[in-house]
Amino acid sequence: MSTTGTNTAARAPKLRRIALLGARAVGKSSMVLQFVENVFVESYFPTIERSFTKQLTYHGQQYEVEIFDTAGQDEFSIFNGKHALDVHGYVLVYSVTSRQSFEMIGVIRDKILNYTGTDWVPIVIVGNKTDLQGQRQVSREDGEDLAARWKCLSCETSAKTNMNIGRAFELMIAEIEKSTDQVPEEKKGECIIL
Numbered sequence: 001m002s003t004t005g006t007n008t009a010a011r012a013p014k015l016r017r018i019a020l021l022g023a024r025a026v027g028k029s030s031m032v033l034q035f036v037e038n039v040f041v042e043s044y045f046p047t048i049e050r051s052f053t054k055q056l057t058y059h060g061q062q063y064e065v066e067i068f069d070t071a072g073q074d075e076f077s078i079f080n081g082k083h084a085l086d087v088h089g090y091v092l093v094y095s096v097t098s099r100q101s102f103e104m105i106g107v108i109r110d111k112i113l114n115y116t117g118t119d120w121v122p123i124v125i126v127g128n129k130t131d132l133q134g135q136r137q138v139s140r141e142d143g144e145d146l147a148a149r150w151k152c153l154s155c156e157t158s159a160k161t162n163m164n165i166g167r168a169f170e171l172m173i174a175e176i177e178k179s180t181d182q183v184p185e186e187k188k189g190e191c192i193i194l
């Protein structure tokens with residue numbers, strides 16, 4: 001049976017670019033390393049900026065996902081052209097053991113919205129380090145309530161035990177697809193310039 005152009009296009013991997021942003025040491029690099037290379041490293045090396053690529057299949061569609069692991073932010077970090085990334089979606093990571101890191105994702109989201117001049121961008125909120133239950137400062141409900149307010153998706157993860165790491169990236173793809181479904185066909189695949 002011959003393959004039509006449309007079917008071929010449907011099977012071609014879609015390129016999706018994702019940036020991980022959050023406070024220092026919340027586990028952004030650990031999440032990416034667990035997702036891409038299935039490893040967890042206990043030692044901490046502050047990130048400057050790295051990118052990784054991984055193929056995944058979601059709802060029968062192949063994706064080539066380019067992931068930008070960014071340097072940890074604090075309230076004084078300048079969010080400007082230095083961090084300029086062409087991305088489709090943002091994974092905002094906090095640690096469930098740090099209230100401050102939870103508050104930081106609000107600061108980062110405001111910077112993204114200011115920078116893009118929009119009131120909504122595809123975001124997934126991720127509360128990492130759930131294996132450290134005794135040190136919790138942010139409840140699951142806090143994360144869910146924030147996601148409801150921001151109209152985005154959220155989940156909790158542990159990069160250490162590999163809990164929900166794949167799911168966090170799948171939710172990001174889902175959120176991006178939700179947004180690209182709402183734009184005309186010829187605009188699909190275009191990126192938001194951050």
Ligand SMILES: Nc1nc2c(ncn2[C@@H]2O[C@H](COP(=O)(O)OP(=O)(O)OP(=O)(O)O)[C@@H](O)[C@H]2O)c(=O)[nH]1
Nearest residue numbers: 025026027028029030042046047072129158159160
């Ligand atoms: N227990 C536990 N430790 C974690 C988890 N994820 C990361 N860590 C540890 O937390 C520390 C910081 O992890 P990184 O992945 O380097 O954090 P980061 O957010 O990339 O840090 P920056 O580069 O400063 O932005 C490291 O010592 C990790 O081993 C987790 O899920 N559970």
